[in-house]
Amino acid sequence: MNHWLEFFVHWASSLGLNYGFLLDAYPRSTLAQGALTTLWLCLLTIIGSLLTGLGLAALLTSGKRALAVPARVFIEVTRNTPTLVQLYCAFLVLNMLLNQAVGTANPLTPFAWVVIVISLHKGAFHAEALRAGIEAVPAVTLEAARSLAFSNRQLLWNVQLPLALRFALPSLINNLIDLVKMTAVASAIAVGDITYSAIMIWTQSDNVLELMILLLGFYGLLSFIVNCVGRYLEARLRMPGYGH
Amino acid sequence: MFERSPVTRLLPVMLGALISLAGTTAAHADATLDKIEQRHVLVVGVLLSGGPFGGIDPATQKPRGLNVDLAQELGRQLGAQVQLVPVLPANRVQFLQQGKVDLLIANMEWTPERGEILGSVPTPFYRVGGSAAVLKDSPIARWEDLKDQPVCTSQGSSYVKPLTEFGAQIKAFKSSSESLLALRGNNCVAAVHDATLINPLLADSAEWQGYRALTPELNPAPSVIWTRRGETDTQARLDPIVQELHRSGWLIEAQTRNHITPASPALVELQQKFQASGA
Known part of the structure; x- marks a missing residue:
């Protein structure tokens, strides 16, 4: 491992890039810890946002006004305001109020706030993608299912969602790639993700270019992995004669 | 057969002229x-x-x-x-x-x-050192007391290094305003910034009455x-x-x-x- 790192540092220096800090234990462990935090953030927000999206889409297409209207209002508010502003609002305002109410027993860490805010924000986008999928299920299919005495819940879970997922998958993957990049806002409230680690290193020394290249490479790789998983799922879930 | 166009023939001359031009501008040092x-x-x-x-x-x-x-x-x-x-x-x-x-x-x-x-x-x-805003009833009396405690500051602050040496857990925000808000939200036990920012804030602002400043100044350095x-x-x-x-x-x-x-x-x-x- 160390041998490869030294080789890389040597190779980069022949290009005029100074990656010497990677051989230093402190910045290297800071960056590695940051990368791990970003991976956790991605994993938790992907799960959180998909669950939120599913819930909101179910409310939107329930056909009951009392459920659909609040869901619509939530989506419009969440979708139409910037993530960074929402994060500041949640962490600097809501969290402060919560602290004043319950004192030091407040269980929500900055990390938890990032997960909550990004999950809700991206969940609103997922909901719209899933709604498009659900509404694209042909009416005759639904009639056929109803004639087999499916309840509303069974209809959604066994008929609409499996078909809707196939329609919505490209949009959902698109949203998830955006979500991976969005986790960088965590650095604004001092959650130690990889962007934050890089800022902390480059404000103390002169290696902005090297760290920027590293950051771009890392996020690029992460988004590419999400993209590949999406492509695999699309191929895997393809139904001959339906959609394609 | 193949004849060079006038432009290609002039290319070395133009390149040479460009290089010498670049040389003359580089002569101005500052x-x-x-x-x-x-x-x-x-x-x-x-x-x-x-x-x-x-x-x-x-x-x-x-x-x-x-x-x-x-x-x-x-x-x-x-x-x-x-x-x-x-x-x-x-x-x-x-x-x-x-x-x-x-x-x-x-x-x-x-x-x-x-x-x-x-x-x-x-x-x-000017010469300025760091000070920390802490709650009035906080047990922190010396800089060493910040060991293993969450401390807010701003990204790029020169106090990150000395604070790390004290063993504090640094939480660095985009600027001092977010850091001070985070302190008021109890996200850290102290906010460390220039004494020239902390002292007037604690002295003048009614919102900051419940806080005090930590002395002596941390790492006084010339501005x-x-x-x-x-x-x-x-x-x-x-x-x-x-x-x-x-x-x-x-x-x-x-x-x-x-x-x-x-x-x-x-x-x-x-x-x-x-x-x-x-x-």
């Missing part, structure tokens, strides 16, 4: 001083994070503070029009390196690490005017101006005018030093 003297424009990066050093006047929406006054005074003495560019602690070095600003007067203290990547005017215009690395001509031009501002008492007066409390003993010390050497 672009900043050239620019100031020829175009009469001085672009200064200032930190406007609030407080007596730099902030926005709520009444006029114009920048004010010691940073701003000093920038204007330098411009007046150099006969140049001053353009102020607001910078943040996390990006100020890049603004200077990339030429978006010519000088930085941005509460940035001199440290050996910074001295390696940038140049600076040798005479400091200097920063230039790009190697711009010795600009530094040599500005150094006597800063010395004169000390000697004439302009800086002490600017400190009073901007309500910077407590008054810095370093300014008096420097004034005496230059009055003695100048007389």
